[in-house]
Amino acid sequence: MTSQRTKVIDETIFIYHTNNSGSAVNNINSDFYSKYLVLESKKIEILSKYNVLDEYLNTRYDLYFKFWYLGKLKKISDENEIEKSKILLDQIYKLYDGKWLVKDIELVEYFKVRGLL
Incomplete structure (x- = not known):
């Protein structure tokens, strides 16, 4: 965000391998949401620092x-992990309380069911 110049190059910089079983984004449980x-x-x-x-x-x-x-929540099958993950999602939402005006209808419904709106 403080770069003075940019350059476009025609090279692959990053390749994501979806079959990595140890990947944090492939192995979804409450630990995933805790990290996030x-x-x-x-x-x-x-983002606040740079306005x-x-x-x-x-x-x-x-x-x-x-x-x-x-x-990602849909990929969790264990009910206890789902609820723990939802609690962490509640905490993520609360980080933005008063700053984020949720516009998506499905999200509004989700947050209402969770008692956050």
Whole structure:
């Protein structure tokens, strides 16, 4: 966010291998959401520092939360892990309390059921 210059190159920089069983994004349980709770706290700090938090929340966060967090939740089969994960998602939501105006109808319903809206 503080870069003075950028350059576009025609090279592969990152390749994601989906069959990595030890991957944090392939092995979904409450530990996944616990790690992201910490990450979200840091994300708020950084985005606030550069005065882009509001823009991020207004343009991207509904889709990110819906498809990344709730999408991954569907991959958990153990009921205890699902509930522990939902509690962590509640905590992630609360990090943005008063800052994030949820617009997506499905997210609004999800947060109402969770007692957060």
